[in-house]
Amino acid sequence: MEINTSYLANLARIHSDRVSEGLKSSIASILEFVDKLAGAEVKSFKNTNYNRTRPDNVENFAFSRELLLKNFPQQQDGFLVVPQILKK
Amino acid sequence: MIDTDSLTITEARKLLGAGTITSSELTQVYLEEIERENGELNAFIEIYEDALDSAAIADKSNGSGVLHGIPMGIKDNILIEGKHASSGSKILKDYVASYDAHVITELKKAGALFIGRTNMDEFGMGSSTESSHYGPTKNPVDPTRVPGGSSGGSAAAVASGMVPVALGSDTGGSSRQPASFCGIVGFKPTYGTVSRRGLMALASSLDQVGVLAKTCNDANLVYTVISTEDQFDATNIPMSERATTKKEIKKVGVLRNFVASQNIDASVKDAYEKFLNELEAAGHELVEIDTQLFVDAISVYYIILPCEASSNLARYDGVRFGLREDYVDLLEQYVYTRASGFGDEVVRRILLGTFSLSAGYKDAYYGKANAKRQEITATFRKLFAEQVDAIVTPTAPTPAFKIGGISSALEMYMQDLFTLPINIAGVPCVSIPYTHDEAGLPIGMQIIGDYFSDHTILDFGTKFEKLTPFKQS
Numbered sequence: 361m362e363i364n365t366s367y368l369a370n371l372a373r374i375h376s377d378r379v380s381e382g383l384k385s386s387i388a389s390i391l392e393f394v395d396k397l398a399g400a401e402v403k404s405f406k407n408t409n410y411n412r413t414r415p416d417n418v419e420n421f422a423f424s425r426e427l428l429l430k431n432f433p434q435q436q437d438g439f440l441v442v443p444q445i446l447k448k
Numbered sequence: 449m450i451d452t453d454s455l456t457i458t459e460a461r462k463l464l465g466a467g468t469i470t471s472s473e474l475t476q477v478y479l480e481e482i483e484r485e486n487g488e489l490n491a492f493i494e495i496y497e498d499a500l501d502s503a504a505i506a507d508k509s510n511g512s513g514v515l516h517g518i519p520m521g522i523k524d525n526i527l528i529e530g531k532h533a534s535s536g537s538k539i540l541k542d543y544v545a546s547y548d549a550h551v552i553t554e555l556k557k558a559g560a561l562f563i564g565r566t567n568m569d570e571f572g573m574g575s576s577t578e579s580s581h582y583g584p585t586k587n588p589v590d591p592t593r594v595p596g597g598s599s600g601g602s603a604a605a606v607a608s609g610m611v612p613v614a615l616g617s618d619t620g621g622s623s624r625q626p627a628s629f630c631g632i633v634g635f636k637p638t639y640g641t642v643s644r645r646g647l648m649a650l651a652s653s654l655d656q657v658g659v660l661a662k663t664c665n666d667a668n669l670v671y672t673v674i675s676t677e678d679q680f681d682a683t684n685i686p687m688s689e690r691a692t693t694k695k696e697i698k699k700v701g702v703l704r705n706f707v708a709s710q711n712i713d714a715s716v717k718d719a720y721e722k723f724l725n726e727l728e729a730a731g732h733e734l735v736e737i738d739t740q741l742f743v744d745a746i747s748v749y750y751i752i753l754p755c756e757a758s759s760n761l762a763r764y765d766g767v768r769f770g771l772r773e774d775y776v777d778l779l780e781q782y783v784y785t786r787a788s789g790f791g792d793e794v795v796r797r798i799l800l801g802t803f804s805l806s807a808g809y810k811d812a813y814y815g816k817a818n819a820k821r822q823e824i825t826a827t828f829r830k831l832f833a834e835q836v837d838a839i840v841t842p843t844a845p846t847p848a849f850k851i852g853g854i855s856s857a858l859e860m861y862m863q864d865l866f867t868l869p870i871n872i873a874g875v876p877c878v879s880i881p882y883t884h885d886e887a888g889l890p891i892g893m894q895i896i897g898d899y900f901s902d903h904t905i906l907d908f909g910t911k912f913e914k915l916t917p918f919k920q921s
Contacts, residue, residue, distance in 0.1 A: 363803065365799060368799045368802045368803055368806070369783075369799065370783075371802050371806065372758060372786075372798050372799060372802045373762070373765065373779075373782045373783055373786055374783060374786045374787050374790070374795060374798065374799075375783040375784055375786075375787035377787065378786075378787035378790075378795060379795065379799065380792075382792075383792060383795060383796055383799070386796060386856070386857045386858070387796060387799055387800060387803075389857075389858055390750060390796075390800060390857060390858055390861075391800070391803065393747070393750070393858055394747040394750050394751050394813070394817075396747060397744070397747040397748065397751065397813075397816055397817060397820060398812050398813070398816060400744070400816070400820065402816060402819040402820050402822075402823055403819075403823060419679075419680070423546050423547055424529070424530075424546050424547075427529070427530065427544055427545070427546035428546050430544055431543055431544060431546070431768070431769035431770075432768065432769065433766060433767070433768075433769070433770070433771070433772035434772065434774075440767070440768060442767055442778065443775065443776055443777060443778040443781055444776075445778050
């Protein structure tokens with residue numbers, strides 16, 4: 361199976377240089393393995409997975425602001441610093 | 449003199465209750481064991497400096513929780529407020545949890561204390577604990593071999609007596625396979641009975657918190673504590689809907705022909721046959737079941753898991769937390785941070801998931817896998833409704849293999865042959881240590897139950913432990 365791993369890496373926001381030849385060939389062989397499912401017949405099933413929904417209310421679930429700030433890779437005056445995306 | 453290799457929670461609680469030992473003394477004993485063993489095994493990646501302080505508080509508080517004063521190990525992907533948690537990954541190396549996972553809140557209420565965080569395959573992706581950013585964990589039975597994975601740190605910690613019990617997680621066998629490799633009990637609950645809030649997500653529809661313990665009774669105690677309702681996890685099932693009709697296990701589903709025909713280690717085949725004979729001798733009726741679901745489940749799993757993982761791991765971009773590679777351009781920051789922060793197996797699965805979800809392939813891969821998943825789930829439901837009360841299989845196709853012994857990703861995925869169908873269906877399962885191969889390596893057997901029969905299969909495991917006691921070699 362021909363896989364364009366550079367395209368996939370770009371979609372996944374991983375630099376394409378990171379995808380070694382070994383990774384490329386293993387991805388191809390795994391896809392070849394799971395590909396047998398593509399030919400398998402499947403009956404139509406109703407989704408029985410359980411999902412519990414609740415009203416979208418603000419609940420009493422407090423985070424520590426200090427700990428959140430501590431995890432910011434870069435901060436200034438309590439704000440998260442990110443690269444500029446809008447040019448003047 | 450406390451033998452940490454064999455001390456169970458129940459026995460420790462008796463000693464604590466009678467005042468024979470304090471929690472501080474007990475914790476100190478385990479810390480000394482860690483000091484002796486962890487340098488070689490690398491089961492713990494951090495020992496909490498406040499472990500003895502927590503034990504001293506437990507001694508003063510005189511609490512009555514079922515785990516009061518009991519030290520535990522916690523897998524590196526479960527959040528404890530104020531403590532580091534990194535899922536074994538460089539990308540989260542310095543991350544500090546800002547809240548307690550639901551299971552941690554419940555364990556704290558029950559009086560447990562936490563001695564440290566245990567090693568794991570990066571983001572739970574692996575069956576050997578070799579892919580951790582912190583280096584591999586070694587098997588305490590034979591340190592040239594892997595402890596299994598991804599909860600290999602928790603399994604090695606319990607098996608070597610560094611801690612009486614530990615939490616792991618189980619997305620495709622990550623608590624059970626390491627338990628089998630290390631000769632202990634590994635339990636995966638029914639999906640939805642243990643909250644996933646605060647468990648770092650790998651594949652949300654498959655992930656469950658697991659328990660690594662010395663006995664099924666200990667696993668049962670911890671499961672009872674952590675399986676409370678949680679409104680903050682949308683997939684957590686209300687108590688009122690957790691009823692089971694399975695109270696006793698009489699008819700047992702088996703895969704005798706499948707196991708005999710597959711490329712499985714001869715020692716595992718022999719052990720399985722012996723196990724089935726003992727079940728029969730104990731009065732259980734053995735029923736050969738359809739094995740196609742075990743064959744199909746591997747393909748289904750290795751489509752669904754990468755899809756969910758590629759989506760869940762999109763949040764690690766160096767913006768709000770974790771590793772950041774500094775670049776002036778935001779897109780460059782994303783791609784270099786993720787390229788630098790993720791290991792090979794994580795990149796592999798992210799790319800596999802990205803492919804399966806990409807335009808033109810989604811229906812053929814993800815759509816088909818989901819439909820097949822429903823079929824597998826329906827097959828399990830039918831089996832338990834009409835044919836059997838439980839199913840038993842070997843936990844893994846081999847005993848523990850050598851570190852570096854499996855280099856092919858596909859071959860590594862086959863380690864999960866027996867364990868991952870259980871996560872696909874969401875049923876509960878426990879791996880119990882059963883016997884050893886000629887080299888003294890443990891071999892485990894797994895007992896799969898119907899939905900919500902968690903306590904039933906653990907009780908069954910307890911009965912079996914009494915019938916054929918397992919001795920660590």
